[in-house]
Amino acid sequence: MAISEVQEESLAHIDKEALRKKYQEERNKRLRPDGNDQYIEIKGQLSHYLEDPYTPFVEREPIADHVTFAFVGGGFAGLVTCARLVEAGIKDVRIIEKGGDFGGTWYWNRYPGAQCDTASLIYMPLLEETGHMPTEKYAHAPEILRHCQRIGEQFGLYENALFHTQAEEIEWVEEKSCWLIKTNRGDAFTAQFVGLGTGPLHVPKLPGIPGIQSFKGHSFHTSRWDYEYTGGDPLGAPLDKLKDKRVGIIGTGATAVQCVPHLATASKELFVFQRTPSSVDERNNEPIDPEWFEEIATPGWQQRWLENFMANQTGQLAEEDLVMDGWTDLSRRVGARIQHLPPEQRTPENMLAAFEDSDFEKMEEIRSRADKIVNDPKTASNLKAWYRQLCKRPCFHDAYLQAFNEPGTHLIDTDGKGVERITDNGVVVAGQEYELDCIIFASGFEVGTEYKRRAGFDLKGRDGRRLSEHWANGMRTRHGIHVHGFPNAFIVQPTQGANLISNVPHNLTESGKTIGQIIAHAQEIGKQEVEVTAEAEEEWVQLLLTGSGMMIGSLDCTPGYYNNEGQEPGPAAKLNVGYPHGAAAYFKYIADWRDSGTYDGLTFR
Ligand code: NDP
Numbered sequence: 001m002a003i004s005e006v007q008e009e010s011l012a013h014i015d016k017e018a019l020r021k022k023y024q025e026e027r028n029k030r031l032r033p034d035g036n037d038q039y040i041e042i043k044g045q046l047s048h049y050l051e052d053p054y055t056p057f058v059e060r061e062p063i064a065d066h067v068t069f070a071f072v073g074g075g076f077a078g079l080v081t082c083a084r085l086v087e088a089g090i091k092d093v094r095i096i097e098k099g100g101d102f103g104g105t106w107y108w109n110r111y112p113g114a115q116c117d118t119a120s121l122i123y124m125p126l127l128e129e130t131g132h133m134p135t136e137k138y139a140h141a142p143e144i145l146r147h148c149q150r151i152g153e154q155f156g157l158y159e160n161a162l163f164h165t166q167a168e169e170i171e172w173v174e175e176k177s178c179w180l181i182k183t184n185r186g187d188a189f190t191a192q193f194v195g196l197g198t199g200p201l202h203v204p205k206l207p208g209i210p211g212i213q214s215f216k217g218h219s220f221h222t223s224r225w226d227y228e229y230t231g232g233d234p235l236g237a238p239l240d241k242l243k244d245k246r247v248g249i250i251g252t253g254a255t256a257v258q259c260v261p262h263l264a265t266a267s268k269e270l271f272v273f274q275r276t277p278s279s280v281d282e283r284n285n286e287p288i289d290p291e292w293f294e295e296i297a298t299p300g301w302q303q304r305w306l307e308n309f310m311a312n313q314t315g316q317l318a319e320e321d322l323v324m325d326g327w328t329d330l331s332r333r334v335g336a337r338i339q340h341l342p343p344e345q346r347t348p349e350n351m352l353a354a355f356e357d358s359d360f361e362k363m364e365e366i367r368s369r370a371d372k373i374v375n376d377p378k379t380a381s382n383l384k385a386w387y388r389q390l391c392k393r394p395c396f397h398d399a400y401l402q403a404f405n406e407p408g409t410h411l412i413d414t415d416g417k418g419v420e421r422i423t424d425n426g427v428v429v430a431g432q433e434y435e436l437d438c439i440i441f442a443s444g445f446e447v448g449t450e451y452k453r454r455a456g457f458d459l460k461g462r463d464g465r466r467l468s469e470h471w472a473n474g475m476r477t478r479h480g481i482h483v484h485g486f487p488n489a490f491i492v493q494p495t496q497g498a499n500l501i502s503n504v505p506h507n508l509t510e511s512g513k514t515i516g517q518i519i520a521h522a523q524e525i526g527k528q529e530v531e532v533t534a535e536a537e538e539e540w541v542q543l544l545l546t547g548s549g550m551m552i553g554s555l556d557c558t559p560g561y562y563n564n565e566g567q568e569p570g571p572a573a574k575l576n577v578g579y580p581h582g583a584a585a586y587f588k589y590i591a592d593w594r595d596s597g598t599y600d601g602l603t604f605r
Contacts, residue, residue, distance in 0.1 A: 026386040029416035035567040036448040055100025062186035070191035075104015077197025077492040084516030094160040103148040110234040112262035114141035171460040197492040211422040239266035251442035264403035279385040333358035382413040391557030447561040461486040474575035482532035498586040499578025527604035536601030547580030
């Protein structure tokens with residue numbers, strides 16, 4: 001893509017200094033000294049917010065056997081890793097999952113309108129292996145949940161799985177070279193290897209709004225959608241029981257953007273309580289044409305698509321852009337600007353300037369959508385996001401802004417302050433009470449809290465050392481996967497690895513491949529244990545510290561979970577980073593490492 005004259009002209013009309021100042025003012029308005037502590041943990045009297053509305057609980061006898069591999073978490077991480085293990089010939093694989101089925105985030109998030117925001121062809125894992133063709137460019141949640149079940153069925157993962165089960169203690173048993181796993185269902189079984197894929201977005205959080213417990217109406221969190229109350233279903237049937245209800249939704253993040261259009265058309269009145277507007281670009285979803293799919297689905301197609309998206313999204317200047325969407329658009333613009341510069345001017349400063357210019361241009365376009373779509377000028381103005389696009393999770397939707405034209409839908413903008421109070425009857429903002437029948441919390445998930453609080457257990461490794469002790473000064477791993485002192489344990493998640501946030505499953509499938517290969521190798525050479533050496537772990541940590549140290553969003557950004565709510569990260573958070581040379585370099589590095597067959601840094605015993 002070359003920079004067009006129109007683009008150059010649009011940039012010429014942007015007052016960059018004024019925008020920088022506006023971004024700063026809007027950020028400062030939202031900074032709070034309590035950071036992550038503004039949210040409350042769901043427990044005690046609030047624990048009903050965690051109940052599973054989707055699958056009845058079935059009593060069963062506790063288990064006390066042995067498996068080769070146990071994996072905590074039945075979402076994408078567990079499914080892709082266990083699929084690779086099964087392919088490698090390990091049949092007794094057991095997934096332990098707190099939900100009533102596989103799916104992880106897609107098990108819990110069944111709110112109306114839920115769909116993937118990264119293109120299905122690269123977001124849904126193991127498409128080639130399962131032969132599934134996604135029906136839409138951005139598939140809806142029921143299809144993704146069904147795909148998780150399909151992986152479970154195809155790779156025989158249901159047989160051994162324990163659902164509605166939470167691991168509570170996972171302890172290394174030195175004399176037997178295995179892990180002892182105890183659960184909240186009384187199970188106490190052993191596993192030679194364990195995998196941990198508990199993900200960052202599975203513990204719902206509630207805002208610590210004064211009076212939150214006093215509301216006498218109905219309320220629920222979006223990840224436990226109460227279709228009994230609202231009517232409708234996850235497939236899109238109208239929420240017919242809301243037609244006489246005054247509904248409030250707190251939060252305007254990626255979840256709210258997807259469900260607000262459904263609430264807006266179904267509720268008698270809908271009040272959307274907004275603290276920070278999301279940037280909402282166009283979605284342009286479309287059905288996938290089976291004939292076209294047949295043409296592109298030649299052997300190795302999904303890996304090619306994954307790599308192409310990653311290259312385009314991380315500024316690798318790939319020759320073509322297969323996915324072509326809002327994720328790759330910004331990088332394409334930055335890339336075009338850089339290419340436009342003579343080689344001697346491609347300095348780091350000029351590259352950052354190209355990034356900022358492209359961002360200003362993109363965000364102006366996104367803000368102008370509100371003026372074009374929303375009828376009421378004040379509402380349109382309040383829906384504009386004043387920060388750089390990647391400061392917060394970018395959103396994409398073709399019906400969200402339109403929802404504010406529904407006569408019964410009201411945007412209650414809190415000017416960055418958030419909801420003031422919750423009463424018996426409703427929600428108070430700026431001294432005004434909004435009476436409600438139902439409050440829906442679209443308030444997100446715990447990301448910045450301690451790992452053991454989110455996981456529900458604290459791994460106990462060699463010599464009784466806890467993972468929380470080992471990580472007291474920050475996460476320490478090699479490759480984001482191995483931890484010294486925790487033999488035969490593997491972590492499956494993006495941090496300290498590629499950290500490719502725009503397509504999380506890509507990180508997981510690569511880790512799955514790596515782990516499958518390591519275990520197959522251990523078995524081939526007849527070894528019981530595999531562990532990263534202390535030196536190899538330390539070397540990786542030092543390498544990570546040579547990077548820019550940026551969290552996903554920088555501190556200049558509006559506060560949110562991308563940037564530790566705008567608080568200076570403690571020394572521990574400095575390690576919540578990815579491979580310093582970027583996602584593409586990490587994926588290449590790890591593939592070479594895996595394929596070399598030498599497994600440098602690991603010891604097999
Ligand atoms: P978020 O954490 O993104 O959003 C929480 C919302 O609650 C924010 O708008 C926040 O405002 C608001 N909020 C918090 N406290 C208050 C308060 N006191 N008063 C008013 N508003 C308040 O949660 P989501 O569930 O929307 O999304 C979480 C993540 O899940 C996403 O970032 C994304 O990674 C993932 N996701 C992915 C989807 C997909 O791929 N299709 C779909 C949905 C989610 P503020 O911004 O000011 O903090």
